[in-house]
Amino acid sequence: MKSFYLETFGCQMNVHDSEKVIGTLLERGYRQTEDAGEASLVLYNTCSIRDKAEQKVFNKLQQHKRHGKEQVIGVLGCVAQQEGEKIFERAPYVSLVVGSASYTKLPELLVQIEQGNRRVTGLSLDTDETFDTPLTRRDNPYRAFLTIIEGCDKNCAYCVVPFTRGPERSRAAQGVLDEVKQLAAAGYTEIMLLGQNVNSYLDPSPRGWNFARLLREVGQVEGIRRVRFTTSHPRDFTKEIIDAIDDVPALCNHVHLPVQSGSSKVLEAMQRQYTREQYLERIGWMKNARRKISITTDIIVGFPGETEADFQETVRLLDEVEYDGLFSFKYSQRPNTPALRFDDHVPEEEKGRRLLQLLEHQRTILVRNNAGYVGETEQVHTEHFNAATGQWVGKTTQHKTVNFTHPQGPEAAIEGRYLDVLVTRSGVASLAGEAIVM
Numbered sequence: 001m002k003s004f005y006l007e008t009f010g011c012q013m014n015v016h017d018s019e020k021v022i023g024t025l026l027e028r029g030y031r032q033t034e035d036a037g038e039a040s041l042v043l044y045n046t047c048s049i050r051d052k053a054e055q056k057v058f059n060k061l062q063q064h065k066r067h068g069k070e071q072v073i074g075v076l077g078c079v080a081q082q083e084g085e086k087i088f089e090r091a092p093y094v095s096l097v098v099g100s101a102s103y104t105k106l107p108e109l110l111v112q113i114e115q116g117n118r119r120v121t122g123l124s125l126d127t128d129e130t131f132d133t134p135l136t137r138r139d140n141p142y143r144a145f146l147t148i149i150e151g152c153d154k155n156c157a158y159c160v161v162p163f164t165r166g167p168e169r170s171r172a173a174q175g176v177l178d179e180v181k182q183l184a185a186a187g188y189t190e191i192m193l194l195g196q197n198v199n200s201y202l203d204p205s206p207r208g209w210n211f212a213r214l215l216r217e218v219g220q221v222e223g224i225r226r227v228r229f230t231t232s233h234p235r236d237f238t239k240e241i242i243d244a245i246d247d248v249p250a251l252c253n254h255v256h257l258p259v260q261s262g263s264s265k266v267l268e269a270m271q272r273q274y275t276r277e278q279y280l281e282r283i284g285w286m287k288n289a290r291r292k293i294s295i296t297t298d299i300i301v302g303f304p305g306e307t308e309a310d311f312q313e314t315v316r317l318l319d320e321v322e323y324d325g326l327f328s329f330k331y332s333q334r335p336n337t338p339a340l341r342f343d344d345h346v347p348e349e350e351k352g353r354r355l356l357q358l359l360e361h362q363r364t365i366l367v368r369n370n371a372g373y374v375g376e377t378e379q380v381h382t383e384h385f386n387a388a389t390g391q392w393v394g395k396t397t398q399h400k401t402v403n404f405t406h407p408q409g410p411e412a413a414i415e416g417r418y419l420d421v422l423v424t425r426s427g428v429a430s431l432a433g434e435a436i437v438m
């Protein structure tokens with residue numbers, strides 16, 4: 001029997017794409033294995049957002065250099081789309097290169113492989129529909145990822161995504177709602193709406209719903225208790241989205257709104273299409289909401305031309321927003337991007353220093369923020385039991401991780417359930433507490 005091994009790198013879009021690929025392969029009679037050595041088909045779903053991510057993939061591929069001829073090695077995802085046929089030169093033992101916009105063609109491509117073809121590609125970005133997901137094999141029985149918009153029409157100077165995932169295309173709202181209802185009927189209670197620019201969503205049907213409207217509708221599907229979405233772009237982020245969160249209890253009170261820099265000058269060089277002030281206006285909507293909305297962000301340090309003064313503006317932004325979470329990265333030059341033309345590069349060492357300073361600063365904010373939850377009762381969606389700590393692990397609506405004890409310990413059988421937890425302690429990365437059992 002044919003078997004496959006699949007390893008995923010990168011963002012949640014990639015994780016979800018892998019679920020689609022797994023479903024497609026199982027349907028074609030393949031068996032999934034955790035052992036890359038024994039698989040007849042080895043696939044890597046790759047990320048090229050930063051050079052390091054890409055290097056990781058080529059290092060993985062190196063391991064297959066001396067493997068038996070019987071094994072088919074395939075590269076999927078963003079590195080596949082970005083490097084295309086060049087991958088065959090760099091790693092001649094690879095025989096399948098497929099970008100994310102071509103996964104619906106995977107069955108045909110696999111037939112070509114099965115027929116002995118040693119170099120097969122699916123690299124077209126010229127596709128309207130990559131949403132059909134009837135074969136998706138979801139990994140988690142409670143929380144389902146759902147792509148509502150693919151691609152990106154922004155032109156951020158540092159970013160490879162418009163090249164790896166192509167132009168923006170939204171899925172029809174009816175299809176989204178139908179699938180959410182099916183997921184609810186199948187027992188899912190949490191939905192994560194996905195898109196590179198999820199809030200640029202625009203229903204292509206005559207109904208023409210925008211993202212805020214779609215959110216409201218998804219949040220009102222019976223059986224769905226939590227709706228999250230990622231990732232949002234500040235330019236298209238409207239107050240209507242915050243109003244929807246205020247009005248519809250199932251919409252989680254957490255917004256991930258990548259700022260990238262606190263300096264309007266750097267934002268302009270990044271071609272982000274908003275200023276620091278416009279970004280802070282959106283933050284103001286969240287701060288003034290009736291519900292307490294947690295806010296997380298992404299920041300790039302050391303973009304070409306970023307001075308120490310620009311960087312300090314970013315540090316001050318952390319204080320102003322008081323983020324609940326921060327993902328920060330050193331600027332990495334990417335192929336095909338507008339920023340390749342820029343000079344005035346920040347030395348690697350200096351990027352490292354800024355990154356550390358940012359993380360250190362954010363640490364103190366997090367400690368303060370999280371301490372505010374001690375003594376509160378939070379509803380937690382339980383994920384799993386951690387045998388090492390003897391605690392259950394779950395998430396609040398604000399996407400805080402809570403480690404908590406339960407009187408029945410590991411026997412409690414509360415996976416996937418929503419429980420009230422009294423928060424008794426807080427740390428940098430998580431809260432700790434005790435389940436309230438009636």
Ligand code: 5AD
Pocket residue numbers: 049050158159160258260298299300329330331332333334
């Ligand atoms: N270099 C460093 N970080 C990057 N990101 C995107 N492109 C680059 C790059 N070239 C970061 C952004 C984005 C996150 C997913 O990755 O902060 O929001």
Ligand code: SF4
Pocket residue numbers: 009010011012013014046047048049077078160161164165
């Ligand atoms: Fe990586 Fe971006 Fe591709 Fe996601 S879309 S896998 S983050 S390059």
